[in-house]
Amino acid sequence: MARKKDSPQKAALRELMGNYLKENNVKVKDGTDVNSIMRDMMSIILEGALDQELDEELGYSKYDYRNKETDNSRNGHSQKTLHTSYGDMEIDIPRDRKGDFEPQVVKKYQNSITQDMEEKIISMYAKGMTTADIESHMRELYDLEISDSTVSRITERSCQ
Template identity: 70%
Template sequence: MVSGYLKENPVKNGTDVNALMREMMSVILEGSLDGEMDEELGYSKYDYRNKDTDNSRNGYNTKTMHISYGDMEQDVPHDRNGDFEPKMVKKY
């Protein structure tokens, strides 16, 4: 994954390194947040057969995060009831 990205987007300077690190951080956070939502709801995305709750996924909110590699936009999932409190990225 990273080697393919680097072939298409060669790192030439520190700015490129920061962009690469932001992209990697975004992918990691997205997977973690989706996993937290799966745990909260008790079923994985698209696994409606095992759904045992009235609550469901209800899109994403975009949040700007200030990290050491620069500002990063991150999509944070939310649920229909508004009960989901992510642990990796706090709501407020």
């Protein structure tokens, strides 16, 4: 059976990924390799989206300072570790001089892309799983290192 026709975006992405894998001699042997590639792609996409958000906030792009109509400007990047279903990743969050920038893609103090993670933990706890079982389950399914005590704090918070 033939593959259905890709959308132009999917075809472009397929070509891009094929070239990337070939040019960088990346071999995909198992799911761990796929996770690693997905984690890298996700960090690049998130960083690009955050940079675009700051461009929008400031009203000019990075090197277009001649069109600058604000007294605020870029002030480098800070690093943040995000927990994702692909594992932990480091991303660079752009900053502005005045500290007014409130990113929406990855909000301040957000440390997980999967925002429903706490709900999943609470649901597992409500179904009778022990904190150790939940910790093990989260490590196996999401490659997230979460301690028994963190699970306990999350579940205690939900019971109050």
